[in-house]
Amino acid sequence: MKKKRFLLATVLLLALSMVLAACGGGTDEGNGGGGEGEGTEKPKFMSIVTGGTGGTYYPLGGSFAEIISDATGIDTNAEVSGASAENMNTLKDGNAEIAFSQTDIASYAKEGKLMFEGSAVDNVSAIGTLYPETIQIVTTAKSGIKTIEDLKGKKVSIGAPGSGTAANAEQILEVHGITLDDIKKQDLSFDESTAGIQDGTIDAAFVTAGTPTGAVEGLSATEDVVIVPIEQGKIDELIEKYPYYVQDEVPAGTYKLAEAAPTVAVQAMLVVSNDLSEEVVYDVTKAIFENLDKVTHAKGKMIKAENAVKGTGIDLHPGAKKYFEEQGFKAE
Known part of the structure; x- marks a missing residue:
């Protein structure tokens, strides 16, 4: 009889241990977070x-x-x-x-x-x-660059490595029949780009950002800034091929521009x-x-x-x- 009671007690003790272990495991799993929106913990x-x-x-x-x-x-x-x-x-x-x-x-x-x-x-x-992020093709009056076709053979920054500006630059050049091999590509941040334009180490830069953009405003304080326009036909072609673009412009007065420069935005x-x-x-x-x-x-x-x-x-x-x-x- 005592042997049976001992076995029963042992079984109950093992069962209780398993329940406690399961509860502990559930707590750890819950702290691991889950899928989209499943976590409840507020980060510090x-x-x-x-x-x-x-x-x-x-x-x-x-x-x-x-x-x-x-x-x-x-x-x-x-x-x-x-x-x-x-x-x-x-x-x-x-x-x-x-x-x-x-x-x-x-x-x-x-x-x-x-x-x-x-x-x-x-x-x-x-x-x-x-807000719209305007693609601005920035240069200066002294560069002589007036159209996108004029970028061929020039030192052109297409944005920092890992930025979205590079994709915009490649797509805009593409609808104009220009590849990255046709320009002397530079991979510079906005600040580096405008500094390069100012000191003459590069000729132009693609800047995808809300206007006015701080780096371009800084450049306009010492240089006659030009925003290279995109012709309406090319804007239409770009939007048809890449529907996430919308028509936009850099307004007159921005960066001391005498007239608005037509362009596109994401x-x-x-x-x-x-x-x-x-x-x-x-x-x-x-x-x-x-x-x-x-x-x-x-x-x-x-x-x-x-x-x-x-x-x-x-x-x-x-x-x-x-x-x-x-x-x-x-x-x-």
Whole structure:
């Protein structure tokens, strides 16, 4: 009888141990996070990867970081980077939580196309679009460059390595029958590009950024800046082949221009890691779009919640989608 009681007690003890072990394992698994919007833990720190100091992403990112920190209590910092393509890979690698990107580059990343071929970025979603990013082909009056065809044989910067500007440059040159082999390609940041134009080491540069762009404004203080125009027929051809472009212009008066320069634009957007929960991304989205009056950069006036759901090119994060739908704006 005693032997039977001992066996029964042993079985019950083993069963209890297994239950306790299972509970412990469940806790560890829960802390590991999940798929899109599944995590519930609020991070203590977040990074926003932006672009070079001479562009628009960096100063906007600084404003957003301050707004998010104040509104959510999450210590948020804006970091200098090589911009769009590099930023998408940074999110993929888990080295940042929020990133600026061009809409076309975010789409390439999700689909594994062009510079992301064989290395798709599948762990990100959109917070929303922000403003048009104008493709500016920058040079000076003394260069003698007046048309895109004049770029042949010239030293031309197509943007920092890893930036989306390079793809824009290649596509615009392509519709004009020009390849990268036809120019003396330079891979420079916006600041480096305008410094190179100023000191004569390069002739022109592609700059994809909101206007006015800080680096180009700096150049206009000492040089007669020229924005090389794109002819209407080529604009139409470009948009037909690459539908994420829209017609745009650099207005007269910008950089002391005597008249507007016709060109094209993509859109700037904010992209977020899917590791962030729906609640956190909701709070981040709400913080940004309800505190735009605190953004000091001129582009802050162009950012509107009703436009943020248009043309993202990738799916909205559930947290962002929830916020915009509460405001009555549905993704197109």
